[in-house]
Amino acid sequence: MHIQETFRALADPTRREILLHLSRQQMTIGEVTEKFEITRAAVKKHLNILEEGQLISVHVQGRERINRLEAQGLSAVSDWIGYxxxxxxxxxxxxxxxxxxxxxxxxxxxxxxx
Structure with missing residues (x-):
């Protein structure tokens, strides 16, 4: 179920902070990693979970993978809470x-x- 993956993605404070950064601008994995004191592999894992929760999308641009906030992914959470x-x-x-x-x-x- 989509909403469960979204809540799972939002459950972690690091992932919520990543979303805040991505709300300001699109970022590569390296740019996201620079914002945290964790390994690139850990950031990649967090980004994968955010993508599974449909909160971000990843677009290939040359050799870079650009991570972008998908705000509509939060609509399912908003609807659930709105109830x-x-x-x-x-x-x-x-x-x-x-x-x-x-x-x-x-x-x-x-x-x-x-």
Whole structure:
């Protein structure tokens, strides 16, 4: 399932940082490696996982492999998380009503004392 590979790719802080770098510009493996204190092989492994999660794409340009952020890969994650927004909306709506009812009750009590 695509969403599982995407979440797997996002689970690692190094991969999330790689995505941040790629959001600013396309980079070769060497350029990505320069940003971290890990081996080129480790960076390559992270890039492979990001590609499996459909968060980046790799394009060959001469002898270079250019890594590019694929922002639409995040849409599946956004959609999945968005589903749960409805529960926050319901709870926040209930909280708003409770606060408003409490304020109204206080106003009524103050009016009753006057």
């Amino acid at each position: 749960f927004d409805q529960f926050w909306d319901q709870h926040l709506g209930a909280l708003k009503n409770a606060v408003e009812n409490s304020e109204n009750a206080k106003r009524q009590a103050i009016k009753g004392k006057i």
